[in-house]
Amino acid sequence: MNLILTVDVILVVIMLVTAWLALTARDLQRAVILFIALGLLVSLAWVRLQAPDVAMAEAAVGAGLTGALLISTLNSMRELQKKKTSEVTPPADASPTPQEANHA
Amino acid sequence: MTLVYQIAVIFLLLNIGAGLIRILRGPTPADRLLAVQLFGTTGTAILILLSMEADNDAYKNVALAFALLSGILGVAFARYGQAPRPTSTPAKEG
């Protein structure tokens, strides 16, 4: 009796669910976290495909580096937005000018 | 003996699947980060078990990369990924 096929099937199902959730997430932060989780799972899949080198590259680059960069990008985006709203809100909160709408 | 390893790997994969619920539901970003930490630790354990199951010591290098990675991600997230709250003092960040 060999259960290795079951391992693969469960891994594939969890991977597909995570990928689908990451694609359809409304909240950007949730999408980034799900992307990191997906990177870890893909790395496990590479190990199951007997490619540990690729798995190591995927874990370091796909999940670690890209994840950290996305988190940092999210942070700077949020600060930009905060600055923008604090500049915009005092005059009037009704209909921003077309220029500002473009920037937002 | 390989059967024991495979059952343990299946069990840990189901644990990861349950951890997904916390990522989806987690009210604060810190809760989502906790779920990623769960993925990292459980993934390390899965890799050690797989290396025993396949009798291949190279897999343990990937476990080493996982162990390093979850720590770096946690520090990056705790430092840069917190949601802004009016009560906190954001001047300390950055």
Next chain:
Amino acid sequence: MLLDIAVVILIFAASFFFLAGTVGVLRLPDTFTRLHALTKADNAGLLLIAIAAALKADSWEVIVKLVIIWGLVIIASSTVAHLIGRATLQNGQTPWEKPS
């Protein structure tokens, strides 16, 4: 034979600890308690699995590698627990108390 029995027992004990960690992360009421469940139970489970792998290891290099893995995980997890706890506290969340 005795070694195999020991390895099986260790792996089952580790599975129990991982189950406890996952249930804690899913069921406990707030971030601090989840932090408590995750960072302790999962590291204990990983230690047991590392001991099981060390019992089956061929050479001492593998054992050194396992020790490094566990050391890294324990350092990273305690650092992250501290950072998350402090950030959550600064965000204004107070620890959960038993309603009485």
